[in-house]
Amino acid sequence: MSTWYEDLPERWEAEQSALREAKIEFTIDEEAKAQNLLRLQLRITEESKIPDLPEKYSVLTLIVNFPVEYPFLRPIVTAPDILLPRHQNPTGKNLCLLPRNTSYWTPGTTLAQHLTEQLSKALIKGEITDPDTIAGDTDEQAEPVSEYFPSLSSIVFDPQFYQLKPLEQGKILELGRVKVGIPTGENFPCRMALIEAVDVKGNLLGKLPDQFNAIFPTTTIGYAYQLSKHPPNMDADKDLQWFHDEIKRAGIHLPAAKNEIKVKRGLTITNVIALTFPEEHIPGKEAWGWLFIVSFSGIVTENIRGKQVPKVIKSSYYIKANRMNTDELNFRNPSLRSLIDKKIAIIGLGALGAPSALEFAKNGIGELRLIDYDIVNAGTIVRWPLGITAIGLKKVDALQNTIQTNYPYTQVHTCNFRIGSVDDPNGSKCFDEILNGVSLIYDATAETGINQYLANEAERRGVPYISLYATPGVWGGVVMRVIPNETEGCWLCLQHSMDDGTMANPATNRDGNIQAAGCGDISFTGTSFELQNISSAGVRLAIATLCRHENSYPNSESDIGILSLVDDEGNPTFAKWSEYKLLKNESCLHCSKNAE
Helix, strand or coil: CCCHHHHCHHHHHHHHHHHHHCCCEEEECHHHHCCCCEEEEEEECCCCCCCCCCHHHCCEEEEEEECCCCCCCCCEEECCCCCCCCCECCCCCEECCCCCCHHHCCCCCCHHHHHHHHHHHHHHHCCCCCHHHHHCCCCCCCCCHHHHCCCCEEEEECHHHCCCCCCCCCCEEEEEEEEEEECCCCCCCCCEEEEEEECCCCCEEEECCCHHHHHCCEEEEEEEEEECCCCCCCCHHHHHHHHHHHHHHCCCCCCCCECCEEECCCEEEEEEEEEEEEEEEECCEEEEEEEEEEEEEEEEEEEECCEEEEEEEEEEEEEEEEECCHHHHHCCCHHHHHHHHCEEEEECCCCCHHHHHHHHHHCCCCEEEEEECCECCHHHHHCCCCCHHHCCCEHHHHHHHHHHHHCCCCEEEEEECCCCCCCCHHHHHHHHHHHCCCCEEEECCCCHHHHHHHHHHHHHHCCCEEEEEECHHHCEEEEEEECCCCCCCCHHHHHHHHHCCCCCCCCCCCCCEECCCCCCCCEECCCHHHHHHHHHHHHHHHHHHHCCCCCCCCCCCCCEEEEEEECCCCCEEEEEEEEECCCCCCCCHHHHHHHC
């Protein structure tokens, strides 16, 4: 295995020369080098050319580890003999000389240059603890202490279960009982979910959506405590003993664990303790951080002098909170918060409607109403969003199960109905009910007659209408919308405008239609990744329409997008969209009739 310093001997020589020029003493760790790792020990002195170095650090030992990807990625600089309040990992002792994002490192920078530019700033800023000063520095980022605790897994948890107030220094408060679940047959260490929390009087504080009960069905009972400071050792066994000493000093009784859980590798989860404490969440400001100590026991075998000898172990480890609630989800797309109150009816759950449904759920729509009559055919999974587990299921059921399992904050209602059926009065009633009160009708049927009918229904009900379809071969596609009393034209205006050349027609592969064996319907060739251009554009236009009065996600200036994915010879190109406002077409009898 070659190393960067062997592959780039001139760079390695330049690194050494730059260190000598900066009067930074260095030695090479030969043991590490024998393992193809480059590690240097540096000695910073008064003679070193480090501008603005604080006098207290005029003699400083640094350990530098170069990643195998150097010089494309930065070296890791550790200061083992000091501990700063900030800008230093409290366990690994590595210094935060640059923000984490790799874009802050320039491959042409030598280690010596890196230290002369950044070391003094890190040491000076690392000693600042005044919250106002930290908050006023636009280059700062929060340093939550829980980030530095070693963790073997995570626990899904909603911190909004608890409404916490600050504690006096040195105090501990018992918060109550927690029900913790793990998946059946889970390997060790286990992923977990805090299913439910109650206070010390047994009153329910909150619980995760019911879907988590099915995913994490094996449960144990643990307990939650509020601390005035974080555990001091960053070692689960030591911190557990520290915690026991602290609650004993506070006169708090630690209840025995209930419902121990046996997991693989012959181990048993014996207890889970939830701890919350103040930590920095935004620069200079604190909120409540969470850590969980999981205790376990069991019998493992050790190889002693060639023999497998059983050994009883009893230990603990940390897991970190994997936060889950609507605020946490919306934190990453804040412009979509208002979608929680919106209801979308999706008609047609094929290769455009089905992925659109999943995208709406993923982005926080409050309610989906799904209408289709078909089952999932095996051959279509090459471009349908679910695979073999869905084959043979009704499309509405397959999507409802997936969404309700994975996106529990979106409600799903279904109607297994074929529009135009004359022998299904119950289906007609279901279809009418499912359209009542919707915020938007999303038409992915790609059926001209149904398009016209649904556009008329949307107008009659006074709700926006979105239509989308792909051309044979998925050489192109169309996404359009009509907003009652806002859009000048209508669905029929679009058809006339494409017929008379006012708007471009999407590219079409005339040989792109196919008919599968045993199937009475015409289908088309085309890939899922090409179709995603159209479904993504449809979802985007629908969300822009729903949020247009919410001062959140911006509205689209265009009502129509016509896509081309090929050039004039049918060769693939990057997606090209032509955009239009939907205006009245003089040939449109529907708009002429309404004008009268």
